Structures are given as structure tokens and as C-alpha cells.
Amino acid sequence: MDQPTRPIDALEETVRQRAADSDASKSYTAKLLAGGVEKIGPKVTEEAGEVVEAAAEPGDEGRAHFVYEVGDLLYHTLVLCRWRGVDLSEVEAELARRFGTSGIAEKESRPKTS
Numbered sequence: 181m182d183q184p185t186r187p188i189d190a191l192e193e194t195v196r197q198r199a200a201d202s203d204a205s206k207s208y209t210a211k212l213l214a215g216g217v218e219k220i221g222p223k224v225t226e227e228a229g230e231v232v233e234a235a236a237e238p239g240d241e242g243r244a245h246f247v248y249e250v251g252d253l254l255y256h257t258l259v260l261c262r263w264r265g266v267d268l269s270e271v272e273a274e275l276a277r278r279f280g281t282s283g284i285a286e287k288e289s290r291p292k293t294s
């Protein structure tokens with residue numbers, strides 16, 4: 181049986197379609213893509229800040245707000261990936277490549293600069 185499409189994959193497909201054929205006056209995604217990294221980059225930075233702020237909010241409401249802000253961050257990150265021509269599968273492959281490597285060991289293995 182086919183796996184159900186994950187929402188993040190469906191979103192990536194929508195972003196891909198917007199990149200291919202959309203009108204920036206009708207699509208927020210197309211407007212972002214038309215503005216390039218100068219437009220999308222600050223949105224990613226802003227949304228990342230909002231994620232961090234929401235992480236400190238207490239209770240169920242704070243938790244729901246945090247989830248909402250992570251959604252905004254993922255959306256804008258996917259748009260930036262599309263602008264850069266990077267597929268989510270490439271990011272997943274990079275994460276898979278790191279499986280089993282401790283962050284501490286990886287940091288120690290980096291060439292020492294000066």
C-alpha cells in the first residue's frame with residue numbers, strides 16, 4: 181500500500197509548483213521566490229527568532245505557539261531551499277549521512293584552524 185504523503189512533502193511540491201508557474205501578485209511563495217535570498221533570508225532569520233522566543237513560553241498555549249512558529253520556520257526554509265535549487269531529499273540524505281556520528285566526535289575531527 182502507498183504511504184500517505186507527508187505534509188512536508190506536499191508543501192515542498194506546492195513550493196516547487198509556485199516556483200515553476202506562479203504569479204507573485206497571487207502567491208506569497210512566488211513573491212518570496214522572486215525576491216531571492218535578500219527577501220527570503222530575513223524571513224528565515226525572523227522566524228527562527230520567533231521559534232526561540234516561543235520555546236520559552238509556558239503552558240499549553242505556549243506549546244501550541246511554539247509549534248505554529250516552527251511551522252513558519254519550516255515553510256520559509258523550504259522556500260529558501262527551492263530558491264537555492266535544493267530538494268528536501270538532499271537535506272534528508274545529509275541528516276542520514278550523520279547518523280551514528282556523535283556531534284562531539286564530529287567537532288573534534290574537524291581540521292584545526294591556527
Ligand SMILES: N=c1c2ncn([C@@H]3O[C@H](COP(=O)(O)OP(=O)(O)OP(=O)(O)O)[C@@H](O)[C@H]3O)c2ncn1[C@@H]1O[C@H](COP(=O)(O)O)[C@@H](O)[C@H]1O
Nearest residue numbers: 191194195198206207208209210211223226251252255256
Ligand atoms: N505554509 C505556508 C505558510 N506559512 C506561513 N506563511 C505566510 O508567511 C507569512 C509570514 O508571516 P508574517 O507574520 O511574518 O507575515 P508578514 O509580516 O505579513 O510577511 P512579510 O510581508 O513581511 O513577508 C504570512 O503571510 C503567512 O501567511 C505561509 N504561506 C504559505 N504556506 C503554504 O504555501 C502554500 C502556497 O501559498 P501561496 O504561495 O501563498 O499560494 C499554502 O497553501 C500553504 O500550504
